[in-house]
Amino acid sequence: MASSSKIIVVGGGIAGTMTALELQRRGQNVTLIDRWEPGHSRAASTDYNRVIRAISGRDEFYTRWARDSRQRWLELQAESGQNLMYECGALILATEGHCDWEDATAETFNRVGVPYQRFSQNEITAHFPQFKVDDIAYALFEPEAGLLMAHRCVLTGIDLFKKAGGVVQRGRVTTDGNEKPMLDGKPLEADVIIIATGAWAADMFPRTIKPISAIIGINVLYTSTPDGSEEFDMHKMPCWIDHGQGSFGIPSSEGSGVKAAVVIPDKIDLDNDERLIKQQSLTRTRSYITRRLPKLDGEKIVDSKFNQVILTPDTHFVVDWHPEHENVLFAGGCSGHLFKHGPVFGDFVAGVALRDYGTADRFKLGPRKKLSPKESPSGR
Numbered sequence: 001m002a003s004s005s006k007i008i009v010v011g012g013g014i015a016g017t018m019t020a021l022e023l024q025r026r027g028q029n030v031t032l033i034d035r036w037e038p039g040h041s042r043a044a045s046t047d048y049n050r051v052i053r054a055i056s057g058r059d060e061f062y063t064r065w066a067r068d069s070r071q072r073w074l075e076l077q078a079e080s081g082q083n084l085m086y087e088c089g090a091l092i093l094a095t096e097g098h099c100d101w102e103d104a105t106a107e108t109f110n111r112v113g114v115p116y117q118r119f120s121q122n123e124i125t126a127h128f129p130q131f132k133v134d135d136i137a138y139a140l141f142e143p144e145a146g147l148l149m150a151h152r153c154v155l156t157g158i159d160l161f162k163k164a165g166g167v168v169q170r171g172r173v174t175t176d177g178n179e180k181p182m183l184d185g186k187p188l189e190a191d192v193i194i195i196a197t198g199a200w201a202a203d204m205f206p207r208t209i210k211p212i213s214a215i216i217g218i219n220v221l222y223t224s225t226p227d228g229s230e231e232f233d234m235h236k237m238p239c240w241i242d243h244g245q246g247s248f249g250i251p252s253s254e255g256s257g258v259k260a261a262v263v264i265p266d267k268i269d270l271d272n273d274e275r276l277i278k279q280q281s282l283t284r285t286r287s288y289i290t291r292r293l294p295k296l297d298g299e300k301i302v303d304s305k306f307n308q309v310i311l312t313p314d315t316h317f318v319v320d321w322h323p324e325h326e327n328v329l330f331a332g333g334c335s336g337h338l339f340k341h342g343p344v345f346g347d348f349v350a351g352v353a354l355r356d357y358g359t360a361d362r363f364k365l366g367p368r369k370k371l372s373p374k375e376s377p378s379g380r
């Protein structure tokens, strides 16, 4: 690869932004193209916040990536002077009788050396009285986990990319019948074209990406903290994962309200749906909040988001060359957990793009197969 190659990154979510930043900083000549303004509300990388945690079940690879990413986010925070990450910790609630994933996480933490504490039911209540945990066997608390201010992370990445000399361009990249990337009816020309178009990649690459993808919509609610109380703010409450209830959440950060999502896989039309939460999700999430966070019962919804994830069968990301176009590299496969890994993901993709090394086996296009919840990094 020439010392300064022309590289196009398509997609300005966290995957594309961090990849573009890394390549530009390595002396490449990078243009990032997106259909909409980076930070826009249809992207998966939108919203106030995302959880960053090493908790990944048995999977050592993502556990280490998350730890390295945490360090990289802190460095980006120091460099930019922006509040990108808050270390409020994360709590995984292990439901009585269904603790395989949580047991596996504790073993991985012991092997890798990730700081954590194991809390009994009584200890959870003593530390975090916000949660009602009568159905919970135990919890793991990862104190160095926390939340990333997602929208701000993307915008900060774009800002640093531009400051390093990168170019951001508006445009819709399409593909022809052979899945060759096109812009304004002409083939895209560059030494490397990186496709980081998130869930949109499935329709753009019907032969290559669609067969290993499922796209689901997720509804997220923000509930007001009680009037006059700090109990649900991030300095008093951790992020949490509640697999038994198919749920996760984030304490109120910078006035957001308490975020809770009950994952009910929902259909989504990426371009045409209005991003409004569905009544069914509203009802289910409210009843979850009443059960798990009873002191929030009756508090008003103050915001909501409706976004998508693109899932691969094994929930591993996709970083691989197109089988027919040798300069086209895929970088995505979100699977509901890519945000936190952003800086390390970008660094890894940059090395593959510059042909410093090949991709990891787990990121190859295929074949892919579903993992058991114990093996899966997400526990699903």
Ligand SMILES: Cc1cc2nc3c(=O)[nH]c(=O)nc-3n(C[C@H](O)[C@H](O)[C@H](O)COP(=O)(O)OP(=O)(O)OC[C@H]3O[C@@H](n4cnc5c(N)ncnc54)[C@H](O)[C@@H]3O)c2cc1C
Pocket: 010, 011, 012, 013, 014, 015, 016, 033, 034, 035, 036, 038, 039, 042, 043, 044, 045, 046, 049, 050, 051, 052, 171, 172, 173, 174, 196, 197, 198, 199, 200, 201, 204, 218, 219, 220, 261, 307, 308, 309, 331, 332, 333, 334, 335, 336, 337, 338, 339, 340, 341
């Ligand atoms: C509700 C929810 C909660 C989540 N929680 C977490 C969490 O707590 N922790 C975590 O780590 N991860 C979490 N995730 C997952 C994480 O947000 C995603 O994995 C990540 O944001 C994916 O980033 P991306 O850059 O691949 O895709 P996106 O952010 O979707 O970016 C793709 C970009 O490509 C652009 N694009 C698409 N098509 C074209 C085209 N044809 N031409 C030009 N541009 C195009 C789009 O406009 C978009 O800007 C969550 C996701 C959701 C939806």
